[in-house]
Amino acid sequence: MAIVRPFRAVRPHETLADKVAALPYDVMNSEEAREMVKDNPYSFLHVDKSEVDLSPSIDLYDQRVYDKARENIVKFMEEGTLVQEKEKALYIYTLVMDGHPQTGLVSLASIDDYQNNVIKKHEFTRAEKEADRIRHVDVTNFHTGPIFLTYVYQEEITRIIEEYKKSHTPLYDFVAEDGVQHTAWAILDEEIIEELKKRFEKVESLYIADGHHRAASAVRVGMMRREKNKDFTGDEEFNYFLSVIFPSNELRIMDYNRVVKDLNGCDSEQFMDAIRKDFTVTAYEGEGPYRPEMKHTFGMYLDGRWYKLEAKKHIVFDEDPLKRLDCKILQDHLLHPVLGIEDPRVDKRIDFVGGIRGLKELERRVEKDMKVAFSMYPTTIMDLISISDAGMVMPPKSTWFEPKLRSGLFLHDLE
Numbered sequence: 001m002a003i004v005r006p007f008r009a010v011r012p013h014e015t016l017a018d019k020v021a022a023l024p025y026d027v028m029n030s031e032e033a034r035e036m037v038k039d040n041p042y043s044f045l046h047v048d049k050s051e052v053d054l055s056p057s058i059d060l061y062d063q064r065v066y067d068k069a070r071e072n073i074v075k076f077m078e079e080g081t082l083v084q085e086k087e088k089a090l091y092i093y094t095l096v097m098d099g100h101p102q103t104g105l106v107s108l109a110s111i112d113d114y115q116n117n118v119i120k121k122h123e124f125t126r127a128e129k130e131a132d133r134i135r136h137v138d139v140t141n142f143h144t145g146p147i148f149l150t151y152v153y154q155e156e157i158t159r160i161i162e163e164y165k166k167s168h169t170p171l172y173d174f175v176a177e178d179g180v181q182h183t184a185w186a187i188l189d190e191e192i193i194e195e196l197k198k199r200f201e202k203v204e205s206l207y208i209a210d211g212h213h214r215a216a217s218a219v220r221v222g223m224m225r226r227e228k229n230k231d232f233t234g235d236e237e238f239n240y241f242l243s244v245i246f247p248s249n250e251l252r253i254m255d256y257n258r259v260v261k262d263l264n265g266c267d268s269e270q271f272m273d274a275i276r277k278d279f280t281v282t283a284y285e286g287e288g289p290y291r292p293e294m295k296h297t298f299g300m301y302l303d304g305r306w307y308k309l310e311a312k313k314h315i316v317f318d319e320d321p322l323k324r325l326d327c328k329i330l331q332d333h334l335l336h337p338v339l340g341i342e343d344p345r346v347d348k349r350i351d352f353v354g355g356i357r358g359l360k361e362l363e364r365r366v367e368k369d370m371k372v373a374f375s376m377y378p379t380t381i382m383d384l385i386s387i388s389d390a391g392m393v394m395p396p397k398s399t400w401f402e403p404k405l406r407s408g409l410f411l412h413d414l415e
Contacts (some may be wrong), residue, residue: 005108005240006088006193010411013083016042021406025049042081042406043374046072066139086176089186090193092161093244093261097403102250103278104409108240111222120205120388123212134219145414148210153249157199180403203232207253207388210401242412243371253378254355256400259370261349268303280310289359292377299375319385326377327395345396352397
């Protein structure tokens with residue numbers, strides 16, 4: 001059973017939601033964040049990337065960065081930029097991108113569900129990134145960025161949420177600078193809250209779609225607070241973390257493409273000969289970049305030309321939830337054996353380009369600082385669920401979800 005829990009959200013004043021809402025902290029660097037906040041004193045990046053209010057010479061992991069984040073939350077609350085709900089509520093959050101809507105339930109999730117694998121994972125986390133978010137949560141005393149969760153579609157849950165949307169006025173409704181519409185409703189009706197809680201108790205598993213580091217950090221802070229409070233009851237706020245839970249049938253995963261700096265000592269002809277062992281290689285004669293149209297096909301941009309790669313049958317294992325992933329096939333049969341990329345999480349010769357940037361970005365990178373690029377067919381949500389159910393770990397950079405949840409629309413106070 002999955003636990004969902006209402007909470008007294010700290011959220012933007014209704015007139016400022018569009019100015020407060022910000023992209024997640026990990027999709028831009030500090031320099032880009034400084035540019036984004038230049039004319040917006042309300043941006044939540046003043047909290048999530050608080051180094052924007054400090055000297056660029058200060059290390060990103062300096063204690064002053066975390067203290068500034070806490071100071072800015074307090075300031076926002078004192079000025080009325082952020083307000084706290086008087087009653088506990090669940091929230092509905094709909095994002096519309098390119099005409100496609102996805103609607104999630106904003107609630108608290110249980111750190112025990114995470115520990116007991118009711119909330120399932122599919123990625124390894126990196127210690128330094130986890131440590132950064134642990135300090136951010138612990139010092140600010142808030143969960144500032146929601147964990148993006150999904151579950152196998154349940155018709156009745158969707159019906160309840162959609163009916164509530166139709167009969168209630170939104171808290172927020174705005175279109176962000178990237179054209180994505182964000183609309184949110186507060187569910188204060190206790191009967192509806194209880195009905196949703198009961199429905200989710202019948203949901204066997206929740207899955208982390210995005211936010212493994214934030215989730216691991218939130219759980220770690222909760223466990224640290226339990227250590228300090230030996231007589232905890234389990235009802236304290238630190239036993240839960242902020243999440244938005246979407247049905248699987250509404251989510252869209254985009255391609256997550258690869259660029260590599262060199263051919264590992266080969267010239268282009270030697271490289272092409274090497275990859276033909278496991279892939280059929282065909283020059284692409286169409287216009288523009290080649291976008292794979294089905295699983296087990298890849299685009300490759302080399303020496304100013306696009307090629308179509310098709311995985312040969314002897315390297316495809318569709319019965320294995322991990323080995324059937326295209327990113328796994330490419331890694332095991334090309335990136336590692338031919339290009340020498342043994343661990344893509346740490347190898348500096350490889351970089352990853354989210355599909356939102358388009359395939360022209362792959363051409364630009366090859367012309368600028370890379371040698372070869374690969375365009376991918378997107379991982380499916382059912383692949384993610386199958387791998388999570390099997391207790392397996394996906395290769396790094398397997399999924400790119402769009403649209404991105406905005407940070408700052410809902411905060412969870414650990415007190």
